[in-house]
Amino acid sequence: MGALALSFERCAAALSRVGLTIDDIQKCGGSVLNVGAPYLVGSLAQGFGNRGSDVDLHLLVDDTPLSSAPFLLFVNGVTVDIEQHPISAPNRITSTLSTAEVMLPLGRIALEPTAYANDVRLTRWSTALPLHDKLPPIIEPSRVGLVMAHLARRALSATFIAWAAAHLAERAGSDATYLWRLCGWAILDLVCAGSGYPPVDRKWLPARVSQARIPKSIVDGVLAVTGTDHVREQLTTVGLPGVDAVALARIERAPGLQGVTIGTGHFLLTPRGQLEQTSPAEGPVSGFRDEMGARYAMDCVRVGLSCIALDEVAVSDALRAIGDAM
Amino acid sequence: MTPRPWTSHDAVWLATCAAPAAWIFIHHVQSSLEDVDAAMANEGWDTCVEAASEAILAVVYCRLVLNGFQGSCPRTALTLHVTESDDDDSRRLRSLPWSVNIGRGQGEQAAVVARLAADELESDLPFSLPQLRSSKGFFPSIRLGRDIEQLRGRLGLPPVDWLSWDIAT
Numbered sequence: 001m002g003a004l005a006l007s008f009e010r011c012a013a014a015l016s017r018v019g020l021t022i023d024d025i026q027k028c029g030g031s032v033l034n035v036g037a038p039y040l041v042g043s044l045a046q047g048f049g050n051r052g053s054d055v056d057l058h059l060l061v062d063d064t065p066l067s068s069a070p071f072l073l074f075v076n077g078v079t080v081d082i083e084q085h086p087i088s089a090p091n092r093i094t095s096t097l098s099t100a101e102v103m104l105p106l107g108r109i110a111l112e113p114t115a116y117a118n119d120v121r122l123t124r125w126s127t128a129l130p131l132h133d134k135l136p137p138i139i140e141p142s143r144v145g146l147v148m149a150h151l152a153r154r155a156l157s158a159t160f161i162a163w164a165a166a167h168l169a170e171r172a173g174s175d176a177t178y179l180w181r182l183c184g185w186a187i188l189d190l191v192c193a194g195s196g197y198p199p200v201d202r203k204w205l206p207a208r209v210s211q212a213r214i215p216k217s218i219v220d221g222v223l224a225v226t227g228t229d230h231v232r233e234q235l236t237t238v239g240l241p242g243v244d245a246v247a248l249a250r251i252e253r254a255p256g257l258q259g260v261t262i263g264t265g266h267f268l269l270t271p272r273g274q275l276e277q278t279s280p281a282e283g284p285v286s287g288f289r290d291e292m293g294a295r296y297a298m299d300c301v302r303v304g305l306s307c308i309a310l311d312e313v314a315v316s317d318a319l320r321a322i323g324d325a326m
Numbered sequence: 327m328t329p330r331p332w333t334s335h336d337a338v339w340l341a342t343c344a345a346p347a348a349w350i351f352i353h354h355v356q357s358s359l360e361d362v363d364a365a366m367a368n369e370g371w372d373t374c375v376e377a378a379s380e381a382i383l384a385v386v387y388c389r390l391v392l393n394g395f396q397g398s399c400p401r402t403a404l405t406l407h408v409t410e411s412d413d414d415d416s417r418r419l420r421s422l423p424w425s426v427n428i429g430r431g432q433g434e435q436a437a438v439v440a441r442l443a444a445d446e447l448e449s450d451l452p453f454s455l456p457q458l459r460s461s462k463g464f465f466p467s468i469r470l471g472r473d474i475e476q477l478r479g480r481l482g483l484p485p486v487d488w489l490s491w492d493i494a495t
Contacts, residue, residue: 051364052363052365174410175409177420184424203377203380205425206373209426272395273394273397298410302403307402
């Protein structure tokens with residue numbers, strides 16, 4: 001069976017998980033689906049989903065200048081969520097991705113972060129299944145690996161941000177158990193992404209771990225993460241030795257702050273509609289060493305005066321160094 | 327004649343805080359609770375805990391919005407809030423187990439906790455909410471949005487940018 005026919009078969013199998021057929025979708029969608037090339041995307045297309053899942057469809061349309069807001073159909077009690085996108089968008093967006101990457105035990109990881117922020121869309125297009133047996137993949141198979149490398153890089157960045165946040169909270173004297181758990185969650189997400197199982201709705205992480213056949217030793221190690229040393233150890237286990245988010249992360253002034261004077265009072269108006277009288281924390285995360293400093297930085301991030309950002313050049317250098325040492 | 331219970335709301339609060347909180351509730355809390363139910367029906371206890379966790383995190387965000395928080399909330403800021411806060415929902419979220427390798431008991435318990443958090447929040451919202459992602463509830467949800475826009479117009483407020491209310495990654 002050819003690749004196109006195989007994808008079409010997988011689409012039919014995915015829809016059967018919610019009790020629908022391709023024919024059901026086409027009959028109910030009618031002319032709505034005729035305006036473009038329809039693809040099944042999202043958790044069902046990625047091999048997940050259950051009887052309660054929505055059906056997510058993307059229609060690639062010739063003369064749509066911009067992506068549309070989603071709209072809903074209801075087919076035999078199943079919610080069908082449809083978005084339209086310009087047919088040129090996937091090629092246009094993926095052609096901007098840097099081809100510099102490094103091959104690590106974890107998988108392919110991009111050496112330059114992409115400016116395109118919509119991971120969900122990139123994932124969906126890379127894993128889409130056609131509703132017709134003649135439709136080509138949305139993203140050319142030769143480019144899917146590159147997209148996966150960028151999704152893995154994004155997952156790595158999310159891991160470092162989670163690590164830096166947990167570190168700050170711990171330094172500030174807070175009970176950071178919940179944040180370390182999120183850090184462990186991010187490591188599993190990274191390992192799945194590196195293994196070619198890109199992000200999908202967060203609730204499917206355990207299923208992704210299972211589908212990607214992540215070794216039990218790694219899962220057990222991540223479950224036990226309760227501090228920086230554990231994180232470092234787990235990242236070494238998955239092939240990222242010597243990386244340190246605390247050295248790679250910075251506290252930066254959050255975008256969109258506006259100075260406001262009321263009488264003799266000076267405030268900063270945050271995009272969240274709050275007036276704050278404190279100056280935003282700024283500087284390397286490693287510089288907020290004592291409890292008071294760490295609490296100040298953490299509170300600034302919490303209320304929106306500051307944010308945690310990565311030195312992406314340093315992250316790339318660290319990845320190159322690991323690749324060179326292999 | 328039994329008098330109806332006296333109910334009053336600050337109209338500006340309703341239009342600027344409760345309306346977006348309701349939107350977040352419909353989009354994030356309701357849909358995550360549907361995921362919880364579907365996972366339970368499928369005996370996917372790990373998925374159930376993850377969906378419960380997402381539901382409660384969205385409840386925390388809704389509570390912030392009810393108290394005046396505007397617009398999108400970065401996930402990192404929200405998780406730091408959960409770490410630091412002593413409110414019921416943050417405590418509930420922190421108490422959920424890791425989703426990997428768990429069984430029915432913990433999955434069902436997570437579902438109960440998420441449902442409780444959502445029910446308490448819904449009772450604090452000033453209007454009842456239809457189920458958006460259903461054939462029965464979809465159009466009533468649209469009408470609710472229209473009614474809120476009309477109220478905002480009367481109060482001299484601009485239209486809501488509904489899509490700007492989200493938990494940002």
